[in-house]
Every structure is written in C-alpha cells, then in structure tokens.
Amino acid sequence: KQEVTQIPAALSVPEGENLVLNCSFTDSAIYNLQWFRQDPGKGLTSLLLIQSSQREQTSGRLNASLDKSSGRSTLYIAASQPGDSATYLCAGRRPGSDMRFGAGTRLTVKP
Amino acid sequence: EAQVTQNPRYLITVTGKKLTVTCSQNMNHEYMSWYRQDPGLGLRQIYYSMNVEVTDKGDVPEGYKVSRKEKRNFPLILESPSPNQTSLYFCASSFGAEGEQYFGPGTRLTVT
Numbered sequence: 446k447q448e449v450t451q452i453p454a455a456l457s458v459p460e461g462e463n464l465v466l467n468c469s470f471t472d473s474a475i476y477n478l479q480w481f482r483q484d485p486g487k488g489l490t491s492l493l494l495i496q497s498s499q500r501e502q503t504s505g506r507l508n509a510s511l512d513k514s515s516g517r518s519t520l521y522i523a524a525s526q527p528g529d530s531a532t533y534l535c536a537g538r539r540p541g542s543d544m545r546f547g548a549g550t551r552l553t554v555k556p
Numbered sequence: 557e558a559q560v561t562q563n564p565r566y567l568i569t570v571t572g573k574k575l576t577v578t579c580s581q582n583m584n585h586e587y588m589s590w591y592r593q594d595p596g597l598g599l600r601q602i603y604y605s606m607n608v609e610v611t612d613k614g615d616v617p618e619g620y621k622v623s624r625k626e627k628r629n630f631p632l633i634l635e636s637p638s639p640n641q642t643s644l645y646f647c648a649s650s651f652g653a654e655g656e657q658y659f660g661p662g663t664r665l666t667v668t
Binding site for chain 1: 589591598599600601604612614615646648653654655656657658659660661662
C-alpha cells in the first residue's frame with residue numbers, strides 16, 4: 446500500500462529565500478509523481494508532473510526531482526514570493542491504481 | 557477553456573436524503589476520479605474510473621456510488637448521506653492513469 450509523507454508540515458520563510466519541500470513514498474513501483482498547490486478553501490492546481498522515467502521537471506521558479514530508488518521527491522522553489530504562500534501537496538500513483546496524497550506542507554512567505 | 561466542473565459547489569442536506577454531485581470534463585480524458593478532503597486526514601480517493609463503464613474503488617468507497625455512462629461525466633452518488641460524509645469533495649480527470657490530473661473547484665457538502 447502506497448504511503449506518502451511530506452516534511453515539513455509547515456514552513457515560514459522571508460521573501461527571496463530559496464526553499465525545498467520534501468516528499469517521500471514507500472512504493473518504488475510508482476508510475477508518476479505530481480506536485481500541486483492549494484490555496485485556502487480552493488481547489489488543487491497542478492504544478493509539475495514527473496513520470497517514473499524522468500528525474501526532474503522545471504517550470505519557471507519551480508523544479509521538482511524524483512528519485513525512485515530512495516523513494517523521494519523534492520520541490521525546489523527559487524526566490525520565494527509572498528504569492529507562493531499556499532499548501533503544497535505531492536501525490537504518487539501506481540499503474541492502473543489509485544492515487545495517494547501526502548498531507549501537505551503549508552508554506553508562508555513573509556514580505 | 558479546458559476544465560473540470562462540479563455542481564453544486566455548496567450543499568447542505570439532511571441525513572438520509574439521496575444526493576448526486578455532478579462532475580464533467582471537456583478534455584476528452586479517459587481517467588476520472590473522486591476525492592474527499594478532511595482536516596487532518598488529507599485527500600483520499602473515493603472511486604476512480606479508467607474509462608466508460610469501468611470503475612474501481614479507491615481508499616474510502618463506503619457510502620458512495622459512481623457511474624460512468626459517458627466519457628465526460630462521472631457523478632458521485634450518496635444514497636443515504638450521513639454526518640461523517642460532511643467534507644470537501646473534488647473531482648479530477650487525466651489522459652489515462654499516467655497523465656497529469658486536473659481538479660475541479662470542489663464541492664463543500666454538509667450533512668446534518
């Protein structure tokens with residue numbers, strides 16, 4: 446059974462800092478891993494999707510990596526801004542199976 | 557605009573009164589799924605569908621039903637809602653199980 450863990454649960458940083466969010470999963474047969482952003486009371490916005498054959502994906506100031514052998518993924522946010530404040534969720538999926546989410550990291554970027 | 561839509565967005569109902577939450581996507585996605593999100597428990601998958609007429613249970617299917625008669629629609633049915641089904645519900649879709657998932661805006665359900 447796939448379990449997904451995110452550390453830290455909450456993070457507060459000053460504007461401009463580079464930061465790393467961590468996601469670990471127990472099943473190395475993961476098919477893909479997706480990072481989402483969720484604002485309070487809102488839906489989920491997809492940030493990056495990494496297929497099992499890939500090692501990383503980049504979009505603007507965001508970079509996500511995937512290491513299946515160690516069961517880890519990281520989301521790197523460069524030059525953080527107050528608008529980055531949100532909860533970040535990672536989710537892993539096995540082929541033809543359900544999708545498991547981590548509990549999320551609540552990020553606050555202070556001006 | 558490519559999107560996943562859910563209706564209603566907010567619903568307050570009473571125990572035992574059957575309800576349906578609709579979900580529709582306009583991206584021709586094969587894969588659709590339903591999740592619930594609860595404080596302290598995170599997002600949990602209720603049901604998913606690999607294609608029309610193909611559905612399977614997720615993590616927490618008890619008390620829910622789904623049907624997939626058309627590719628674009630995937631309604632969630634609560635035959636006899638109970639207070640423990642009070643939650644925020646999300647529908648999502650993707651091109652196959654390996655594709656990027658797109659989420660609807662959510663339906664906040666309260667069962668009294």
